[in-house]
Amino acid sequence: MQQEHTNLFLRAYERLYSYYGSQNWWPGETSFEVLVGAILTQNTNWLNVEKALANLENAGKLSFYSLSAMSVGELAEYIRPAGYYSVKAKRLKNLIQMIEDKYEGELSFFIEDNLEDSRENLLQVKGVGPETADAILLYAAKKPVFVVDTYTHRVFSRHNMVEEDTNYQSLQQEFLDNLPDDVVLFNEFHALIVAVAKEFCKKTNPLCIKCPLQGVENR
DNA sequence: CACCAGGCAAGTA
DNA sequence: TACTTGCATGGT
Numbered sequence: 696m697q698q699e700h701t702n703l704f705l706r707a708y709e710r711l712y713s714y715y716g717s718q719n720w721w722p723g724e725t726s727f728e729v730l731v732g733a734i735l736t737q738n739t740n741w742l743n744v745e746k747a748l749a750n751l752e753n754a755g756k757l758s759f760y761s762l763s764a765m766s767v768g769e770l771a772e773y774i775r776p777a778g779y780y781s782v783k784a785k786r787l788k789n790l791i792q793m794i795e796d797k798y799e800g801e802l803s804f805f806i807e808d809n810l811e812d813s814r815e816n817l818l819q820v821k822g823v824g825p826e827t828a829d830a831i832l833l834y835a836a837k838k839p840v841f842v843v844d845t846y847t848h849r850v851f852s853r854h855n856m857v858e859e860d861t862n863y864q865s866l867q868q869e870f871l872d873n874l875p876d877d878v879v880l881f882n883e884f885h886a887l888i889v890a891v892a893k894e895f896c897k898k899t900n901p902l903c904i905k906c907p908l909q910g911v912e913n914r
Numbered sequence: 915c916a917c918c919a920g921g922c923a924a925g926t927a
Numbered sequence: 928t929a930c931t932t933g934c935a936t937g938g939t
Contacts, residue, residue, distance in 0.1 A: 720920085733920085738918090738935095739919055739935090739936075739937090740918080740936085740937065740938065741919080742938070743919080744919095744920085775935090777935090778919090778934080779921095779935055782922085782934055782935085786922085821923075823922080824922050825921095826921065826922090844921085846920085886920085889920060
């Protein structure tokens with residue numbers, strides 16, 4: 696019979712995957728669409744992001760060139776449903792500008808760059824923090840970067856798998872140290888953590904009695 | 915009605 | 928270094 700992994704992180708992954716199945720975030724989207732979506736989704740329900748993307752798509756403006764040529768004000772109108780529209784319009788333009796300045800406006804050059812440099816360039820963009828940068832690296836550039844967020848911290852600290860008092864950097868390192876460098880696994884795992892957090896691991900929900908991760912930390 | 919959703923930057927102490 | 932606040936729409 697099949698037995699659970701000795702590796703705590705893989706064990707958690709297997710449980711979540713068995714419970715929820717494949718999440719397959721950003722299936723078939725182009726790297727550019729992922730790039731835009733990564734900014735639009737900041738603190739925003741995904742459904743609203745899809746509306747904003749659809750506005751651009753329907754106008755035939757969902758391309759690097761179109762956004763590059765577009766004013767911040769015009770862009771803001773298209774992405775209004777995603778909320779924080781004026782802030783996000785600026786952030787998107789900042790990101791486009793960085794790719795023009797450092798990669799000749801070629802998204803493929805950015806994707807082909809080495810991980811350290813591309814991550815550093817992303818973090819220098821105003822409006823791109825660690826989580827957005829890593830989401831772009833993983834979901835748009837397909838690099839083996841593990842995306843951690845507040846959900847990740849909450850779920851894994853509540854199951855005593857990581858320290859309560861940690862930070863983005865060390866939390867991320869724990870996952871990288873305990874998981875194989877697998878882009879598909881990182882894609883699924885992050886999405887599965889979001890799923891379980893939303894269903895079972897809310898801020899005030901100490902019991903989590905039906906959580907698929909119940910008891911995963913013991914063996 | 916309140917709360918939250920696939921955060922970040924700037925300001926404060 | 929570690930908090931707090933502004934940003935803003937739409938679903939539940």
